[in-house]
Amino acid sequence: MGLPLAIVSMAGLVASNPDKSIKKWKEVCNSLFPESVPSLTLDGVTRILEYCYNDLPADLRTCSLYLSIFPKGSKISRKRLIRRLVAEGFVSEKHGLSDEEVAETYFNQLIKRKIIRPVEHSSNGKVKSFQVHDMVLEYIVSKSSEENFITVVGGHWLIPMSTNKVRRLSVQSSGSEHGSSTKHMNLSQVRSLTMFRRLDQLHFHSFNNGILQVLDLEGCKGLKEKHLKDMCRMLVLKYLSLRGTDISKVPSKIEKLEYLETLDLRETDVGELPKSAGQLKRIINIFGGNKNPRRGLKLPQEINKETMKALRILSGIEIDEQSTGVEGLHQLTGIRKLAIYKLIISKDSKIFKELRSAIEYLGSCGLQTLALNDEGSDFINSLDTMSAPPRYLSALELSGNLNSLPKWINKLSNLHKLTLSVTVLQxxxxxxxxxxxxxxxxxxxxxxxxxxxxxxxxxxxxxxxxxxxxxxxxxxxxxxxxxxxxxxxxxxxxxxxxxxxxxxxxxxxxxxxxxxxxxxxxxxxxxxxxxxxxxxxxxxxxxxxxxxxxxxxx
Structure with a gap:
């Protein structure tokens, strides 16, 4: 496996340095291989990885080291990585691009340099998930440990126990008990915690709640009510992922997390956000519900422009006759993605009219992605009556018993991705x-x-x-x-x-x-x-x- 990896890594290096002369490349080859050898050894591959790493700009080097968070063989979500890089403060707005757009450019550079390889693509052509080659990851984990950037516990790699203050902690599962305990570690400076195993092996009281900014528990088992209460004391938390855990309720004290930007509750049994969630002033992303089976997250009762004006993504929600926050959707003028996983409302109801009015208004404010899963309310067939098309849309999904397309759909000059019910396959x-x-x-x-x-x-x-x-x-x-x-x-x-x-x-x-x-x-x-x-x-x-x-x- 060493030779293909060496070739691929060098190809990424060459592609990223198009202006380097042949003479310079010869110097690089001589520095990597001072003596001619009959075959490429493991040390030779390591030298190539070292050179490729040192050739990275500082920002990309940081992003590369950050990959050591994830266990060997992981299929990693692009969006998960990008949102975490933003939450960690490793990217910031520049050249007119938002922090997430800057993170996207870094991600694309990592692909170009062959540090990561795409595994799945979304229907919009973007990479959906990726992997890191085992030898590349081993090098990154070792480098990350040397620089005390990320501390990996219980993973595949035999990394010495950290004697320094731990800043970013990744607790991974492994068949080996080597390094599987955090008992003797200084965890008072941990700013980022990622768990890939049961929570009963770690106690939140070991951490300083005043500095923890990223808490990613995606897929963890054993999450209890006491853990949720502890989370609500993490006052500067910016990123909280409980995706795929077995929780069913979010505590009302979540409003104390006034710096929270991302709340991921997808694939959990949480069916409703507490009223206090409407007070999260810095919240940017809310993810809930489950695509299969279709389940949604009910809106908080109180939504207003002053408290949730930073919200950009509201995905996986459910709206029915008892929903109380629909009128407040008008206030979310900064929203860029609205995905309703479940919609069950009567055509003559007040909520029906409020929702259509809100979508029409948000469509004029910059809404870029709209997904509507209509379970028989005939709501999607009423979209044709909107006075103006949502002209900024780049992605649209209309699911359910759709009779015909809204006539304004051919005016969506920015539309990139379209998903329609098979009922309009004609x-x-x-x-x-x-x-x-x-x-x-x-x-x-x-x-x-x-x-x-x-x-x-x-x-x-x-x-x-x-x-x-x-x-x-x-x-x-x-x-x-x-x-x-x-x-x-x-x-x-x-x-x-x-x-x-x-x-x-x-x-x-x-x-x-x-x-x-x-x-x-x-x-x-x-x-x-x-x-x-x-x-x-x-x-x-x-x-x-x-x-x-x-x-x-x-």
Whole structure:
């Protein structure tokens, strides 16, 4: 594994120094390998990693060392890393970019330099998760320990017990007991704590509540009410992740965390924020609910512009007839992402009108991402009556029994990513969307409609209205690179010449499928991924096998 890693690391180094002359590169090679050797040794790989590390600008060096927080083999979320870098204060606004945008540029540099490698991509083309090569991580952990930057406890690596004051602590699980205890450590200066094991092995009273800024307990088991009470005493906490833990309630004293910027409650049993959460003056990101099954987080009762004016992301919420904070959404004029995971309201209710009014208003203030999962309220079908389109949108998701698209959708010139209910899988939809200049990703999905028996009837009706075949308009979708269909029935799809010429990838998941035609005209197409339901009939399986046998001419 050493040789490929050495080649990849050197390639990243060369790509990041395009102006360096051949003479300089020869000097680099001579310094790394002063004597010619028949094969590359482990020491040689280490020298390459050392050189690559020392070549990093100071900010990137810090970001690299920070990767030692995560255990060997971890699949790490890009967003998790970026939000943590911001909370730690390792990035700040510069050149007109926000701190998160600056962190994104650092992240992209780490990829370019081959320090991290992408594992998954989101439908918008961005890296969703990544990994660090084991040898690179071993080097980073060792370097981080030397510089007393991050202290790793109980991990895979045999790191000597820290005798210094610990500043950032990562408690990892391991089959070995070596270094698995924090008993003899000085934890009074810990500013950042990340746990990857049960909480009963660590006591919060060991820490100085007046300086702890980052607490990441994602996926931890054994979280008790006493732990939550202790958290509410961490008065300068900026980042709190309880994602994937087994908590069901957030204590009302959370309002004491007046510096809190990120609160992550996703994939927990927390169904409602306490009233006091509306007093979090610096809160920027709130994540709750669960995508599968669809569960949401109810809004705090008190939302007003003065207390939550910093809020930028409100994701994973639920709105029903008892929701009391909907009217306050109007006040969140700084919000950039609003994702409603569950929506159950009556068409004649006051909340229905308040929500539509709030979305219309926020759309004029800079809302960039809107996701609505409508469980039968017919709310998504009322969006067409809005007086003006949400013109700043770059991502839109409309799930549920959508009858037709809002007519203003073709005016969204910044729209990059679009996810729609399969109920609008018809030719009219493609025609309406074909001229969107920046549309990168288009998905037709089941989502909320998944359990609705009437969906197949709707798809059959759409199919008959289009004559049994959907033709993608010629000449449109100039920027589209990803096209996805997740439906029980995918009708016959035809691509005329000059259709979707930038398309690189098609993904389909279905039970019944009638074929793809004209894919040989898609000049940029690289991948077609088909996932067939086990209940698929013989004809569908035959069509899939036939499609697999087609070799696209080059």
């Amino acid at each position: 030719m009219d939809t493609f025609e309406l969307l074909s001229d969107l200049p920046l549309l990168f990703s288009l998905t037709f999905s089941l989502s909320a409609a998944k359990q609705d028996e009437a969906i197949e009837d709707i798809l059959e009706k759409n199919k008959s209205e289009s004559g049994g075949e959907i033709f993608v308009p010629s000449g449109g979708f100039k920027s589209l690179k990803l096209l996805r269909f997740f439906a029980p029935l995918v009708p016959k799809l035809s691509f005329p010449e000059d259709a979707m010429q930038a398309l690189e990838r098609i993904e389909m998941r279905f039970e019944a499928f009638e074929g793809l035609f004209g894919i040989d005209t898609l000049e940029s197409l690289q991948e077609v991924h088909l996932r067939v339901n086990s209940a698929a009939d013989e004809i569908t399986n035959f069509i899939v096998e036939d499609l697999k046998a087609i070799e696209k001419p080059r």
